[in-house]
Every structure is written in C-alpha cells, then in structure tokens.
Amino acid sequence: MQATIGTGATGWEADDRNRSIGELAEEFGLTHRTIRHYEDEGLLSPTRDGQTRVYSHRDRARLVLICRGKRLGFSLAEIKEFLNLYDTGDAQIEQMRYAQSLARQRIEALERQLQDVQQTLKELRHFDIQISEHLRRNGTTETQPMEEKLS
C-alpha cells in the first residue's frame, strides 16, 4: 500500500535534490542544532556522506510535518509517534490496525483543537469589532496628532 505523505498538491514540490543541514536550516528557519536535535530524538534519520548528513526528499517532507506539529503545540514525542504512523509502510495487519487507532485518536484531538481555535477566533473577532465600534463612536478614525476631547 505505502501511504504517501505531505507536500501533495502544493504545486511546486519539484526540486527533489538532497540538501545539507545548512540548506535545510535556511529553508525552514531552524538552526543546525535544532535539526540535529530532531535526529537525536529519532524524528529524522538522514543518510551520511562520510560523516556529513545528507537530507533526502523524504527527510524534508518529514520536517514539514514536524514544523506543523510544532505550530500545533505537539511535543516532539507526539510528533514522532505521528510520523511513525506514516512510515509504517507495508505492515502487519495488527500494526495497521494499531496505526489506524492512533490516527483516529489524533483526529479526535485535532477536532477538539479545531473547536478551540474557532471559538477563540470568534471571540477575538467579536472583540475586534467591539473596539472598532467604540473607536468609531468616539471619532478618531485614524491616529490623529491632536484632537480636542469633549470633556
């Protein structure tokens, strides 16, 4: 079966060549240290050219998921588990069942998170509008240098 992952339908996923740690760091706005840390934690496993790390397209795809996971507030351990879901590859039936159950747990967690985000967005937009209205009622449409207050 081989479930494919990430970077689909983004349009420009060409440029399939291998990267050095520096290039990857540059591209993702991370430090070398951070990327090596992800390797220490088992989230990445680049090949080596001598002792130099070589990051394949697959490593890069994983890094995309790692960064997204981070933005969503997941711990590296959780992200690792998440990544392991995908590279299960062709596996035993039981392993696939297990992976599926993990995936479903993740889905449920993300659905809750979706609710949280939407709720917070709703409140913040309401807040924004309240302020805008307040400011409009009190004049001062744009930041003005001097304005007499009706005291």
Next chain:
Amino acid sequence: MQATIGTGATGWEADDRNRSIGELAEEFGLTHRTIRHYEDEGLLSPTRDGQTRVYSHRDRARLVLICRGKRLGFSLAEIKEFLNLYDTGDAQIEQMRYAQSLARQRIEALERQLQDVQQTLKELRHFDIQISEHLRRNGTTETQPMEEKLS
C-alpha cells in the same frame, strides 16, 4: 464599553459562587500547584479570605481561557498577553488601538493554525481511509482470532 469575555452562550453559566482552589482544581482537572503557578505568573489574581485564595466568577472565566490557550499550544506568557487584551476595560484610545492590533495579530496566528489543523486533519482522514480500504481488501473486517492467510 467593557468587553465581556468567555462563557457566553454556553447555556448554563449559572452557579456564580466563589470557589476554593480545591474546587477549581477539581473542576478543571488541574493541581493546586498549577493554579498557584498561574497566579505566580500573573495569569490569575484571586482575592483572599485571610490567607486563603478565593476565586471569583471572573477568575474562573480566565481559567477557561488559560486552559484553552494551553490546548492551543500557547505559552503562559502569550496567554497572559492574551488575557490582558480583555481586561483592558475602559481604557485610553491609544491603549485600545494597541490592544486591537495585538488581537489582530492573534487572529492571524490562529487563522494560520486553523489552516494547519485542517490540513493535518485532511491528511489523517485520508490516511485512515487508505488503511480501511487496505484492510477491507485483505478481508479481516473485525479483529479475528484465527484466519488462514492466502500465502
């Protein structure tokens, strides 16, 4: 003006009484330590009865937002800034402008997060379906104790 916050339209926001730290901890599934920590960090400021903390309805509402912020992966510092948005109360025009700009930054961040969540959900659901189909093709609809494999 006074922007109201949280627990609106939840239906049952009655039970307006004050709570002890123990009750709050119980209700939110937190430890005493955690709640006091939030106070140390300036996220809560309960009144005191003697030296015992007394949590008002407002404190409880803030705690709702704190927990949600945590689920969304925000740091306590960020959540504090967020809370300060709301209790600006009646403020100077300039302060309100500032609060509004902060709110809008938050909104943008949350919109990005929303994209992340939706993208991840999409991928996970796709993954889930792929596994389901794979399992269906290979029989074993339910976890079976014994089944001969067509080798």
Next chain:
DNA sequence: CCCTTGGTTGACGTTTACGTAAAGGTAAGG
C-alpha cells in the same frame, strides 16, 4: 600554507511549566 566556510561531536547552560517534598496554619468532628 593558511584561512575561510561549513560540517562534526560532546557537554554544559537555559527557559518553561510545573512536580514534589518540607513545614506549618486553621477549622470541623470525634
């Protein structure tokens, strides 16, 4: 040959978000 650029491995430091004792105050109940 030396220097710069870019890679490497330790290994200790730091921040965040609490956990976990230690030691004690207070009010209710037996």
Next chain:
DNA sequence: CCTTACCTTTACGTAAACGTCAACCAAGGG
C-alpha cells in the same frame, strides 16, 4: 486534645527543547 482535611509558603527538582560554547575535521581559494 487529637486527627483529618484543606489551605498556606518556601524551595529545590525535573523534563522538554533547544542555545551556546569548545574543539575538531575537510575542502577549496588566494
């Protein structure tokens, strides 16, 4: 009076996720 339950402060401990040296190798340019 003693215990129990619930609260308090002070303070050190810890796990996660890196930051920050230090010391090193290697390839290429001047």
